[in-house]
Amino acid sequence: MLNFIPDVSIEAKGLKFNNPVEFGGGPFLEVREIEIDYTNSMADGGVHFVKVRMDIQRINIVRNKKGLWLTDLMGEAQKEVKKIQNSKDTPAIDDLKITIAEISFQDLAGNDPPIVVKVGKVITANDSKNPRAYGLSVILQFAGIVYEAKKKSGF
Numbered sequence: 001m002l003n004f005i006p007d008v009s010i011e012a013k014g015l016k017f018n019n020p021v022e023f024g025g026g027p028f029l030e031v032r033e034i035e036i037d038y039t040n041s042m043a044d045g046g047v048h049f050v051k052v053r054m055d056i057q058r059i060n061i062v063r064n065k066k067g068l069w070l071t072d073l074m075g076e077a078q079k080e081v082k083k084i085q086n087s088k089d090t091p092a093i094d095d096l097k098i099t100i101a102e103i104s105f106q107d108l109a110g111n112d113p114p115i116v117v118k119v120g121k122v123i124t125a126n127d128s129k130n131p132r133a134y135g136l137s138v139i140l141q142f143a144g145i146v147y148e149a150k151k152k153s154g155f
Contacts, residue, residue: 010036023062023070024108030058032101039094046088048131054098060114061146063107063155071146092131096138098123103149117149 003011017029032055039050063069100121106114123141125134 007038023064027060032057042092044088047091049093052093052096056100059103061105065108090132094128094131096125096134105153105155115153117152119149121145
């Protein structure tokens with residue numbers, strides 16, 4: 001289900017975002033619901049959201065046959081976020097909340113089924129003085145949640 005009202009809101013339910021082919025190509029993110037409410041654009045013309053909510057049922061983290069975890073690329077993501085953070089290329093968000101129900105881990109080198117860890121964690125960011133400053137905070141919170149879940153999974 002997708003409900004899109006230009007410059008007002010976006011609501012979507014039941015979305016899946018796939019892993020790259022070298023990481024199995026199956027779902028990476030299984031999203032129950034995304035809710036985004038727009039507000040006025042920033043003075044520099046950048047996009048501005050008053051509220052962003054994402055309810056994630058499962059994140060599927062895969063180790064490819066070469067032994068690389070998809071999350072091993074987080075360092076590169078942090079560098080990219082630092083480059084664009086606070087620029088008009090980064091959407092401004094006044095209030096961000098991401099809920100993660102569970103994370104699964106799977107090694108494609110073996111034939112074992114994924115190991116699912118229930119996490120029930122929430123990532124938040126809200127800074128009305130600098131609504132583009134959430135990027136690094138979100139990545140660090142996400143990395144901490146994945147680290148804890150990975151330890152619980154035994155990987």
